[in-house]
Amino acid sequence: MELDVVTMGEVMGTIRLRGDFGVGNEAGITMSGAEGNVAIALARLKHNVQWVGTLGNDTFGEGILRTLRGERVYVDFVERSPVQTGLLVVRGMGSEAKRVDYHRKCSAGSLFSPEQIERAIAAKPKIVHITGITPSLSETARKATLAMATKAKEAGILVSFDINYRSRLWSREEATPVLQEIAHLADIVIGGTEEYEILSTHADPIKGMDATLRHGAKQAVWKTDNLARVMTSEGLFECPNKKVRVVDPIGAGDAFVSGYLSGFLDGLDPVARLRRAHIMGGILVASDGDWEALPLRRELETLESLPGNAWESGEVLR
Secondary structure, eight states, X not given: XXXXXXXXXXXXXXXXXXXSOOTTXXXXXXXXXXXXXXXXXXXXXXXXXXXXXXXXXXXXXXXXXHHHHHTTOBOTTOEEESSOOOEEEEESOGGGOOEEEEEOTTOGGGOOOHHHHHHHHHTOOSEEEEESSGGGTOHHHHHHHHHHHHHHHHTTOEEEEEOOOOTTTSOHHHHHHHHHHHHTTOSEEEEOHHHHHHHHSOSSHHHHHHHHHHTTOSEEEEEOSSEEEEEETTEEEXXXXXXXXXXXXTTHHHHHHHHHHHXXXXXXXXXXXXXXXXXXXHHHHTXXXXXXXXXXXXXXXXXXXXXXXXXXXXXXXX
């Protein structure tokens, strides 16, 4: 099997409360985590994907492993631990799902072994995808993320880096030097305005993207709710987003990243990659959940074949 992508990070058990906590209130059980979301999205688009991570020997760990296998994500490099699987509690459903409680300190997902990284690199994927979330989890996770990026670079494997700064997990002062170090190892860097400012100190994202290329990246992708741009050695390309009715915004960034990487793997031009990224994000936010509504390849191809604005609906930009 030719491996397209390896993703590395934490996947957590997730409880979605329909409102604030109350005895007898309804809740949904699922899983979430940026790198797992990306892995599932790419697998549904018929790319071969391995997820690298650690799960607890508990009910959530078993459920996550079973779900990933069911989604055709390869889990050969997953390790199990007596430490508990991380937990995410989302209070409120749909467009009200804005309050998130993390229970991931000292979780299984913050643990990585050198053997996992060595096996992932030895598998020779086309792309190693990492995010700025993983190094925020623990010193072990920080070292593992840098090791994965460094070894991938040395092996000639493309490194994709979604900056994905989370202020709930670490301060900007703590995050900045770590994110900069990882970005300098990456070939593809993806982020928003604030994240490029963290990398480059430039408030103007165009200047931030240019600085990112000067530090070694081949592609710098900038995304907002209504526009995305990618800067390469060939120039600056942009693609506006379409209007969609937002049901649940959580996971939109991961869907965008998945669409961009899928387009790159399929050999699409820069604008077509951005368009696919927008479509993936638009589909996801139109339903509940971080990943459940992600499209299959045939569904994506149907939308991509529609002319102009034919796939847009609603009045709210994601």
